[in-house]
Amino acid sequence: MAVDCHNQRDTRSNGLTLVEVTISIVIFVLISLSVFMTLTRGMEQRRFSFQMYRAVNSLRDQIAEVQEIANLPQNLPNQEGIGAIYDRYNSTTATISDFPSAQIAMDCFANEATVPAVLGGPQDLNFDGDAQDDLSNISNGSDLRLVPMSFTLTFVQNGITQTITMHRLITKTTD
Numbered sequence: 001m002a003v004d005c006h007n008q009r010d011t012r013s014n015g016l017t018l019v020e021v022t023i024s025i026v027i028f029v030l031i032s033l034s035v036f037m038t039l040t041r042g043m044e045q046r047r048f049s050f051q052m053y054r055a056v057n058s059l060r061d062q063i064a065e066v067q068e069i070a071n072l073p074q075n076l077p078n079q080e081g082i083g084a085i086y087d088r089y090n091s092t093t094a095t096i097s098d099f100p101s102a103q104i105a106m107d108c109f110a111n112e113a114t115v116p117a118v119l120g121g122p123q124d125l126n127f128d129g130d131a132q133d134d135l136s137n138i139s140n141g142s143d144l145r146l147v148p149m150s151f152t153l154t155f156v157q158n159g160i161t162q163t164i165t166m167h168r169l170i171t172k173t174t175d
Contacts, residue, residue, distance in 0.1 A: 051157045052164075058096045059153050059166050062104050066149065071174045082172045085147040086110045086136055102155035109148040110136040119148035119167050146171050 016024075066089060074081030079088040090108040112131040115121025122131040126143040135144050147170040154163050 048157065051155070051162075054099055055102065055153050055155055055162070055164055058099050058102060059104065059151050059164060062094055062106070062151055063166065063168050066106070066168075066170055067173065070147070070170050070172055082147065082170070083144050085149075085170055086144065089149070090136070099155065101157075102153055105152045105154070107150045107152075108136075109150075110134070110144060115148050116150075119150070119169060121148065123148065 066085065069080060069088065070082045070085055072080040074083050076084050076087075078084075086108045089106045090110070092106050094104045094106065096102045096104070109115045109119060109121065110125065111134045112125050113122050113134075115123045115125070115131075123146065124131045125135055125146045125148070126133060127145050128143075133143075149168050149170055150165060151168065152163060152165045154161060156162070
C-alpha cells in the first residue's frame with residue numbers, strides 16, 4: 001500500500017494561529033503604550049521647563065530693575081540710588097503682568113550683623129571697617145555701599161505652588 005505524501009496538508013503553512021496573533025497584538029500595544037507615555041511625559045516636562053524659564057526671567061528682570069535704581073545718582077527723597085534700595089524694596093512684593101500667578105517677595109538686609117551667611121554675612125555694608133552697623137533707616141541708608149537682597153518668586157503651576165529664591169548683592173556698578 002503506497003501512501004501519497006503530496007495529498008497530506010501541513011496545518012502550519014496555512015497562516016498564523018490565534019495565539020500568535022494575540023501575542024503580536026499584545027506586543028504592539030505595549031510598545032505603543034510606552035511610546036505614548038514617553039511623548040506625554042516629554043510634553044509635560046517641556047511645559048514645566050517653559051514655566052520655570054519664565055519664572056527665572058521674571059526674577060532676573062526684577063533684579064535688573066533694582067540694579068538700575070541702585071545705579072542712579074543718590075537722591076533719597078525720590079528713592080533713587082544705592083542708599084534708597086532698603087527703604088524702597090525691603091519687605092515688598094511685586095506682581096508680574098505677563099505671569100499672573102506669580103509674585104516676587106523682596107527682602108533687604110541692611111543690619112550688618114544679621115546679613116545671612118548665604119549672602120556673605122555678617123558683612124561691612126558701608127565699608128567703615130566693622131560689620132556692626134544698622135543701616136536700615138533712611139538717614140543711615142545714604143551710607144550703604146552694598147545691599148544684600150533675597151528675591152523669592154512664588155507661582156502656581158499645574159495646581160502646585162512653586163518657589164524660586166535668588167540672592168543678590170546689589171551695589172552701584174556705574175559712576
